[in-house]
Amino acid sequence: MATHDIAVLTTGDELLSGELTDTNTGTIAEILSRHGYQLRCSLCVPDQEKEISAALSYLVGHVQFIIVTGGLGSTGDDLTARAAARALGQPLVINEEALEMIRRWFAARQRVMEPNNERQALLPQWSQPLANPYGTAPGFRLKHQNCELFFLPGVPSEMKAMFEQSVLPVLRRKIPEVSPLQQRNFKIFGLPEPRVDSMIPYSRLPQGVNVAFALDYPLVVLKLKAYGDTASELLDQAEAVIVKELGEHIMARDGEAPEANVGRLLIHSGLTLSLAESCTGGLIASLLTSQPGASAFLERAAVTYADSAKQNWLQVPAMLIQQHGAVSEACARAMATGLRRATGTDLALAITGVAGPDGGSEEKPVGTVYIALAGPDGVHVKRYNFSGERKKIQRMSAFMALEWIRRFTLRYLDS
């Protein structure tokens, strides 16, 4: 993927102390990517004149367009204009046009201008001020050798408006029009990343399509990317190859969450579902019901922590629990069967296991999970041994359960 000669420099102590996450870089990157541009780099420095100045000196020699955010406010730690003047060798002077912008901003709101606000008009000598529709601090634009610099406030709403109004049009005029990135995402469950990678027949993917991976536990996200006028066709070809090789492992595509896909399939099939969750404690139900329309297929769900709940609501015999334990193949089977009898749904899924950190034994260590699915053709049960801490085991268990439902529904729709 080609990068473009654009860099972002953000300033702010709180971005480097872990207090605040920088969103401005992401906002700029996202807007640029819609126009086919990718940033060459982003940098973040504290509110210190020396550090801002050093970063500017580095970037001026490295890229053609620099977007700086933050440090244009009226308080003592707003030092960006001063740092820019120093890095670019220009004196700092009151910019009359900027001062007029600030005056008008206060006048329009019938508010009194504080002496501190005048400082916001102190800019490097050759600056061209940029209007700020939402705040007092004007931005500014500077040329230095072959480089163009844009200085914007750090407040995200002000930054975004000014970037779109004053920076993007310049970039689009000066950087040759490119066709934007197109992308297809495949969310893969049940295979680790190197395994997925080894299953991709790279030689059969059309040239111009790039493959990238991301993790979204427990999913591996496979991304196909292409640029240019033929991107759609190339991606269609690549997608056909990927779907042929990985087909059944693809749990969802593009922006859709796996739980949304499962819900959509259930609605499409007309199948109804009930759930009995022990170790996942309601996570499966919560995932499915986070999507609109879940009431069309989900009849009910039970979180049956106590044995009495398993006996009452799921008609699991007390004797069976005593004999085999609540975490057992027999119990999972009885939970699913009892649930289906109680609810009359097409599918009844039950899950019982040891999510930890306590409750494990030698025979059934933490991570032991039984899933049972009762359907029109009988009950299917399987034991899993998941690893990791409690929330990870719960999440993996919930996704495995969703995957069972997805595969059953797909086969049902096929038949």
Place this chain on the structure above:
Amino acid sequence: MATHDIAVLTTGDELLSGELTDTNTGTIAEILSRHGYQLRCSLCVPDQEKEISAALSYLVGHVQFIIVTGGLGSTGDDLTARAAARALGQPLVINEEALEMIRRWFAARQRVMEPNNERQALLPQWSQPLANPYGTAPGFRLKHQNCELFFLPGVPSEMKAMFEQSVLPVLRRKIPEVSPLQQRNFKIFGLPEPRVDSMIPYSRLPQGVNVAFALDYPLVVLKLKAYGDTASELLDQAEAVIVKELGEHIMARDGEAPEANVGRLLIHSGLTLSLAESCTGGLIASLLTSQPGASAFLERAAVTYADSAKQNWLQVPAMLIQQHGAVSEACARAMATGLRRATGTDLALAITGVAGPDGGSEEKPVGTVYIALAGPDGVHVKRYNFSGERKKIQRMSAFMALEWIRRFTLRYLDS
């Protein structure tokens, strides 16, 4: 606050295309700040050998410690080791110690090692490998002139574990001990940020204590910060003031999640709980059971989407639902009462509402939610009108329910 000679370099196309927000820089910054260190700068570049290499060359001349994250995976877009070798003028060789770590990782899990995984042992010649407890990719450590470089994987959980295990101890040994930032967090529910701000008697807070805010929907996080030898005392004083003013609105403190605090209080009180969720679809149960030890108080939970489920499991009369609707004060009351009768728990909480986007009416628009709590002293019911989209309404509803349980339990413990 003084900055220290530490920089973070993150790599990844998706961080510069707006697809993914970098959290690793924030994680490192936050851990460092607990030890009194602040980053001098952070940099982000795409998965391109040339750009990674250029950034490393710049940083090597600028700071003493560099932490690099990302690009250590087994696929073609993992180029960090190669870029480091180029920037530092070292050949790339198979590191036997790293290879052994990878082999052991697979052997311990009885999994087959893919040929691609061997590539993860290709490191710059003088690298010292760093163990990765959670994944296949070892990290590595290098010295170059006066600079020390640490290379860690980009997966946040692996990165964090390795940073704490292999990097932090080195930094603490090599950078003079400073008095770290001390911080107290208060997670406040039910009040908007400007309201919280206006309730703080700033003049009564001791000098040297700073106040900051963050949002973690639906919570407002109030942070008190102080440096230096007297930080603890100053924060004790400030905390007393804050607790006096905001006391009952503080749902949890510091690192504890509200659901963990509620669970802890329930365990402490000995009260047992059952849940009947309609519009929240299992979210309350899922939050409570994500914490270890939930089985001590949670007897069971029902997600009763269908009316038949409300009738069966909660003994809500069909007539009542016909007359008042499933989203009604009468139904919420009947759900809680029926649940308590069925389970025999001390507390039975029921919730029913319209999470949207469909199902709203003029009388009961999307966001209408009834919460009912049945306890030893009878049933309490209340109607709420929440706003926002489905997931936001579900989250707000779940937190409100947790808040009911928390306040009941506190009063119970007080009495």
